[in-house]
Structures are given as C-alpha cells and as structure tokens.
Amino acid sequence: MPSRRLFLTGLAAGLLPLIIPVSAAPAQAMPADPLSPDLPQVTEQIQAAIRRHGLNGVAAIAHHGNRVLYRGYFGDIGPATPLEVASASKWIAGLVIMALVAQGRLRLDTSLAEAGLAGEGPKAGITLAQLMSHTSALPATGPVMQQRRYPTPRAAARKLADMDMIGQPGTVFAYAGVSMQVAAFMAEQAGGADWNSLFRRLIADPLGLSPACRWGDKWGVAGGLVASPDDYERLLLLIARQGLAGDGRRILPADIFPMMERDRIGTADRRGQPETAAAMKGYGIGLWCEAQAADGSCPVISSPGAFGTYPRLDRSRDLAILLMVRSRLPRVASDWRAVTAALVRAADGG
Template sequence: MPMQSRRLFLSSLAAGLLLPFPTAVALPVDPTSPDLPRVTALIKDAIRRHRLDGVAAIAHQGERVLYRGYFGDIGPGTAIDVASASKWVAGLVIMALVGQGRLRLDMTLADAGLVSTGPKAGITLAQLMSHTSALPDTGPFWQDRRYPTPQAAAAKLTDMDLIGEPGQVFAYAGVSMEVAAFMAEQAGGADWNSLFRRLIADPLGLSPACRWGDRWGVAGGLIASPDDFERILLLIARQGVMADGQRLLPADIFPVMEHDQIGDARRKQQPNAAAAMQGYGIGMWCEQREAGGACPTISSPGYFGTWPRIDRSRDLTILLMVKSRLRTVIDDWQAIIQALSSAAAPG
C-alpha cells in the first residue's frame, strides 16, 4: 500500500470514520501483512483471559511486514501511555544531541555546571541514562511531587542523597533521566517536548498527540499511538534512516546506545520482569549481552504493557501495545514474541 494511501487509511481510523470492528478480530492495515494463525490465536486468548480492551501487535523483519494486527479498541491512531517504553525514546533524543555534538556521554554534572564538588560532580550523562548514577531511586508518583520537571530535578541535585557510588550501583528509576533531560534542554535551547518534536517527531511525521504528558517524567510519561511508536522503532531498527530512505540520525550513535552500561555494578532496584535482562544501555534493556558489551537484542517494556523490541541478529522488530499492566500480560507477551520470532526467517 503506498505511504500516502496508508496515511489516509490511518487518519480515517483515528477519526472514527470507519465502522467499529469486533473485539478480538484482527484488522490488517497493510494488505501484505500475513495473518499468522499462531500469533492471532495467542492474542485472542490473552484478550479473553485477561478481559483486555484491545491489543496492537506489529512486527517487521527488515523491510517486510511480518505481522500487523489491531484488536478491540486499539487502532493505529489510538493514543496510549507507554510508561517505561518512554525511556528508549528519551535515549534517542539524548543520542540525537550527542550526534550533533551538543552533548557527550562522558559529560559530567560538573561540566554542565550543575554540581561543582563532591561525588555527584563526576556523574556522567551515560550514568544518568543507564540508571547507574546512584541518584535516588524514587518511584514515579513521588517523583511527580518532588521533581515534576527536568529543571526541578536539576535544581534539587545538591539536596539528593546518593544511594551508592556512581557507576557501581544500578537502580531503575526516573530521577536521573530528569536530570539528563535538563542537560538536553540546556544543550538544545528548548524544552523537552520541543526537542522531541524537532529532533524526532516532526521529521518522522508523528501525530500531534505523540508527546510527553504531565505525569511520570521523561522516563515514563510518553504518549504515543501504535503508528507513532512503530515509526520510532523502525527508525532505530534502520539505525537512523527513515522510511523514505533519508538519514535522520547518524549511524554511529546506535552501537554506542546499544552497549551495556551496567557492567559489574550491583543491581539494587529493578522490576521483577527485568530479572532475566542481561544489561542496560542508553535508555533500553539488553535482553542479550555479548562478551564485549554489545546488546544484539534490546527492548524497553513499560508498566502499562507496551513492549518494543529489536532483535538485530534476525533484523526483527516487534511492538506490542495494550492498556493493561505488564505483570498481567507478560507471559502472553513472551509467548507472542516467541511465536513471531519462530515465524521470522533465520538470522
């Protein structure tokens, strides 16, 4: 389907101009998308057992659509809170500025003029974006009250107590990314959402609804539709090249972004679902980690059930979205990922 026709179709869906489709019936947007019976059956079963309102499941192998289905009340233009899947997109914004030379991953809080002395002064941007900074591991709800904006987090740096030695402790949280976002705002000369629109969203043609909201900070507050997140994920899969073949981001930022930053750091705090993850890069989990630290399989599951994933060894990109809780659907999601991986051509 030509891109212009597909966009018209997506717009019609988003505007409600098409008749509603029955719950648990896949609506293939792209006619080249096959219906993989095993995947469809797993999705329908998850919807039935968990009484889900809807699911979006999208997979590409290279430039080939492996699967694209929308079920229930989730269509391509449905705006969804993606929770911690935001972290990967936040990492992309940071790396876009690194690619422009406006930021460096080894830039410290002292370099940024935020802290002048003490152990916090040596905290790097890479540590902020990989949860190894030892800044407080405050949960999203307390974070909203204490550090509601990147500027508020940066302003209170001197009052924060470290939870360990920077670089030696891993604690999955959002405060450190708020500080990193303030460094980005300083370097980019605009607020976070404006940077996102300028660097990523507008060039990709993302919907106006795709933005960070007022809750859960940079690490958890992105709102995106399946179509929005699919475009973002494919940009990452193509290492900075857009669907029309134009390069948006330099290719050399992606191996750096997709390199484990935890190393031997002690894991102090992380979600239960992350127990099997082998590392963490700049804004995303390393599901697999090679001996040198490269991460061939990367993902960023969110609390509300969005799970974006790239398996570079298979050139396989998977996006699952739902309005639920990850702990409810995680076993189903892993089964769907396995089924899609089995349907893909060998890497």
C-alpha cells in the same frame, strides 16, 4: 469477546476496505499485509490474552527486514489511538539525548560539574551516560514520589544538591526516573529549548509523528511519553534502520546506535529493577539488553513499559516487534512472551 479491527497495508492508500466484524465471534485470521503470510497462531495468542484479562484492545505489529510480518489492531486500539507508554519512553528519551550528542552539544561523558549542576563531591563526576543508564547512584525514587518532588527536568536539577546518593557512581544500578530527569535538564540547557520542543525538533517532526505524540504532564521523561501505535512503530523502525526514516531520509546518524546498544551496568550492584526485568542481561542508553555479546554489545534490545507497551528489536534477525495495550505489564508479560516467541518462529520460517 472484544471486537477486532484488522488494518491492511492497502487501507492507508485507500485500496482496501476496513474489515470490522459485526458478530461477537473472533474475527477470522487474515493476512496482515498482502506481501506477508497470515499468522493465525499470533492472532490466537492475542485473542486468548484478551479473553483471559478482559483487555479492551491490543495493537500488535512486527517487521522482518523490509516486510511487514504482522499487523493487527484489536478492540478499541487502532493505529492513531494515543496511549501512555510508561517506561517505553526511556528508549525514545535516549534518542533525544543521542541526537544532541551527534550534534556535539553533549557528550556521553559530560559530567554534572561540566554542566554546572554540581561542584565538588561524588555528584560532580556523574556522567550523562550514567544518568541515562541508571548507574548514577542518584536515589531510585518511585514514580509517585518523583512526580511530587521532581515533576520537571528543571525541578530535578534544582534539587540535585539535596538528593541522597545510594552509592558511588558507576558501582550501582537502580532502575528509576530521577536520573533521566537530570539528564533531560542537561539536554534542555544544551539544546536551548524545553524537552518536548527538543523531541519535536530532533525526532518527531522530521519523522512525521502525530501532534499527540509528546511527553505529558506525569511520570517525567522516563515514563511520560504519549504515542499511538503508528507513532511508536515509526520510532521503532527508525531505530531498527539506524536513523533512516521509511522514505530513506536520514534523521539520525548511524553511529549513535552502537553507543546506545551497549551494556553499561557491567559489574555494578543491581539494587533495584522490576520483577519483569529479572532476565535482562544489561542496560544501555535508555534500553534493556535482553541478550548480550561478549564485547558488551546488545543484539536484542527492548524497553517495556509498566502499562503494557513492549517494543523489542532483535538485530540478529532484523526483527522489530511492537505490542501495545492498556493494562499492567506483569499481567500480560507471559502473554507477550508467547506472542513474541510466535513472531520469532514466524521470522525464522517455523
């Protein structure tokens, strides 16, 4: 049985000792935070997943309103452990794009023609919003081929003219990363810096993220972010608080979040998406809509990654959940659903 390390809120302040079980037996469930109840049912679900799949570690964090509902680190994953988050990158890429929109450097309806990336023809009218919501009709190139052909935003933009379209922009939805590479190049042009520098300047440095939190050399803007549980927790809470950092400083304007959190698929033909996304109701700017209201807004949003990172925000409950692991999402998807359900019940008082 992998060992468990459970970090309490007071640990960061040096007020409480670090608890590291020395036996092979599962650690006794303890409150994740002095101000929140213990959730043994969540701990048991996570420990069962670790046993079932032979996982080396798990980070599980939940915030309900202004309180920590649960915080646990298991095995070899701690608060500062850098992890590749795969498609959980897309949500954060959306924040970078929207930060530039808020500054007036880009608009969601900025077209490739306006950006100087396409002349006449169907590509000219593709908008930034379509690029960031997989409705641009650019090819749904897989991650390995994308890495080979379009490893950087600039490479994708340079080869835009050679890309075969899969339909008319706005009429097809195909979940992939190439369109976000093109969007990232538009951001680099508008922001006057490379993607990582924009991320650090607009989001990471103001939020106090670790230096290790950055896009790596693989999987592009749509899948290449490296972040620790502490880094991604701060990012998720920034979204949950609609642009406010934990200390109350405003990092991003509140009005960008309703624009992000709207379905942009509509009646488009779904040509390609992961099996784990079959139940998703729509897609916004870099995020999935797990639930959708009649007006197109998305009260429950998420951005699961292929390596098992699952950030989720339920605005109707003011409940933010972050699950991180080194695995494959299809292996742990049912376990994450069970953990999420247990956390929702706890938030609802069950």
